Amino acid sequence: MTASRGEIADLMVVALARMVVAGDVVGVGLGTPIALVAALVARHTTQHGVHVLAGGALDVNGGVESHLRDPRDQLSLTPGFVPHLDSMDMAERQAMTLQFLRPAQIDRFGNLNTSRIGVRSAPTARFSGGLATADVTALLPRVIAYHPDHRPRSLPAQVDWITGSGRGWAGNTRKAAGTVAVVTDLAVIEFVERRGRVKSIHPWSNASTVVENTGFDLSLSEDAPPTPAPTSDEVETLDLVDPRRRRDEEVPDRAGRGGKAPS
Amino acid sequence: MTASRGEIADLMVVALARMVVAGDVVGVGLGTPIALVAALVARHTTQHGVHVLAGGALDVNGGVESHLRDPRDQLSLTPGFVPHLDSMDMAERQAMTLQFLRPAQIDRFGNLNTSRIGVRSAPTARFSGGLATADVTALLPRVIAYHPDHRPRSLPAQVDWITGSGRGWAGNTRKAAGTVAVVTDLAVIEFVERRGRVKSIHPWSNASTVVENTGFDLSLSEDAPPTPAPTSDEVETLDLVDPRRRRDEEVPDRAGRGGKAPS
Amino acid sequence: MKLVDASRAADTVHDGDTVYFGGTVLDRKPMELTRALIRAGRRDLDAVTFAGSLEIELLVAAGSVRSVAAAYVGLGRFGPAPRFVAGVKAGMFDDLEYSEWSLLGRLRAASMGIPFLPTRAGTGSDTLAIHDFASVADPYSGDTYVALPPLQPDITLLHAWRAGPGGHVQIAFPPQHLWDIDVLAARAADRVIVGVDQIVSEEVIASIPEHTRLFGFEVDMVVELPGGSWPTSSPPEHDVDEGAIGAYVSSGGELGTLDFARPS
């Protein structure tokens, strides 16, 4: 069984959106359309007060396209603009509660790498940088990662570089859970007591494919359920908030995902 | 020789204004017209870049009356409004350099009392409170006090309550000189090495009157000069920035100041 | 939907709570919310305000406070606050004077979500010494600084221009001097109740998004209270009612002069 780019994007988005709870204030970073669409779907499908802060504007009417616009074109579409330092304060005092992050690598502890492969003085790859990755994992109540290309080098036993720690913050106040889950193109994995546990497996995958493509040991029961397909409500909401399918841009363009060889 | 309320206000204002130097950014607090007029006179008589921040607006065109207006009536008269927290940051990083303060009492160390007479749990007098008095003395490069009723209870050996310390801040960075001078209705007194030194005596006063009315020992040479009368430029500027003589409001309404009995 | 009436809002405040009162001196004081607290019989409140005036007079007169924490309490150009001063002299409540920056710095630490704010503000003063804050050594220079701990009021009460049903709060342009302290005190607090002169639709809010100063997720309850700051100001709706405050002062603090009258 294989899945199209669009099917992968849709299921990843709804799997992320389903982890949003009433009262969440979701911060969305730069250049991560799946995160943005997931937050907007959650805002539409959750009854009580989910807010989305993206690009310095809150809850912009009109879906993804409106959120990506210049502020000049958001006037009359948003209740307000949030200066960046104010949004950082919201994160640190946990008025913001959740962020979706897209790392290059994520390991068994939920550590995230968005920086480099190899050593800092002479890396073999240098990504554009983690922005707030290191911060939100220690500041927000929870962070959820996603990765649209689940393979051992994306989910290694240990990331090449810890841009953001998966561990969170365990101090006396304002506890942060760190990276609580990762949604991939194959499965939904939760991090519980510093161990990855398969929560559900996408319909086009199976337990052995997930295990083969993961670089660390997973806790996986034989009867891990399939990730439920998007409901008709979710499909409708996807069409509403992302009619141009920006969410597909983050999924690698391949023939399909079923039965790929580990690499 | 006696002086009128207006003469006292004028000389106090120009004595304060003369201590402003090029590049000073003067913060002015609530309800202190002498401080405001002095800052504005300095802005007009100093060649290079003195700025006045009062009531949240910078360098409002039109003198004292404009500065005391509602922000609605300052549009097109000011280059900009400064949120209060920004102005506190300007103070702490010393982009603001000077403030004039009007305490109820000032002692030999330049300590300022704007809080109370007597003990905190049952004072005999409670003033409205010091606002930033305790802060600016430790934050700004310098603070200059003024008191329009120079008598022993106003300038005691020791204030009843240290609302703001005259000592400033002597750390490794951003040194603050504390209270560097006080201008009264009788004289100009500088604080040098934690001791009051008479810099000049107003024309209607004399050395013995100053000493009798001061509750602490003063360093005073026989030839302490008279405080120079307002120059014609200064008089012109006073008329320009404070035509309604708001500055007189802070001077006690008495027959005159010459030869009063200490109390 | 965050809209409630004043008595419902007052029910969520408990005896012994730390309550921040918004507004500064004679501007934007949450007078009607304060009256609602008093009507509800709240006691032993720890009142906090940057610059208090008539709301403190009401609270002192009603015996509602066990402490008043402020950098200023007075009536601005109308002089001292008579009941506050009398209460302090009589030792009716704890007079927790703050320096401006100690109070704002504590609120700021709370709004920033940091454990403390290091500062040199207030050093050497008796006003700082009241509070017995810890000190902290700068690990870089070795110098000793005041460590201001966060101050998170149980509740912050504000009066503002207008809000939508979702709780987005707008302040009229150009905002009054010291407006940002209201926003700070809201962001520092555990819960926030805002009385507004007008409830408007979300479309109206979105028509001038640049004047939204608090967002729905930062506000717990909104109460429609036209003139709720009277006799203090609330732009653009009304200025300070100088006649009413003058009558209060000249009567020596007669409470009847402050009974709510919707400004015309």
Add this chain to the structure above:
Amino acid sequence: MKLVDASRAADTVHDGDTVYFGGTVLDRKPMELTRALIRAGRRDLDAVTFAGSLEIELLVAAGSVRSVAAAYVGLGRFGPAPRFVAGVKAGMFDDLEYSEWSLLGRLRAASMGIPFLPTRAGTGSDTLAIHDFASVADPYSGDTYVALPPLQPDITLLHAWRAGPGGHVQIAFPPQHLWDIDVLAARAADRVIVGVDQIVSEEVIASIPEHTRLFGFEVDMVVELPGGSWPTSSPPEHDVDEGAIGAYVSSGGELGTLDFARPS
């Protein structure tokens, strides 16, 4: 009077200075001021920017930097910054990656005039460990926090909409996302140079005072540079020049594509 030309401004920057480059990703980059630094032959600069793009490309190509400190370097929707990536791989300069809050928190400590900012941001990450910041114990809870030391650039370079001769700087309404980081970096710095699309009279500045974001006493020099951020954006004057940046990327980083051309 703070008006100077770009070469005079560049003369005040010295080899080895720490220089903050304003703007974020493809918005408001001080491109022409950067070109002036390169023309002046400045070397060994410690470049700092929150989110760098083409200005970093120019500096790397000219060999002007000994370090690049940033939370992001890339070309946004156009992908990686080729010369920066190649320079990092070749070890041409010290790649001082920052987490967002570590960098902004350091600037904030400087702009607030405090000795350090305690935070839990960044804890546990290798990106934080690069910087070897001190830690500090919260005197209240005993918990250990990162103590971010102030970062005071020797100079901050910005590109903005307009300024008056006195140095008051305005940003067009509504400001772009992340505009406030420019203001922060200016307030943190020892000296500030701002290139603007327009010089206007003080009367024009006062006509919309609410859009003044930096005040004359916070700005050392103003340079009239119409289009000085090209090919990055400068609202309301011009958008990102997608053609020019596309040409730069598709040519594999051909510098000629970035030679200044005033946008039409």
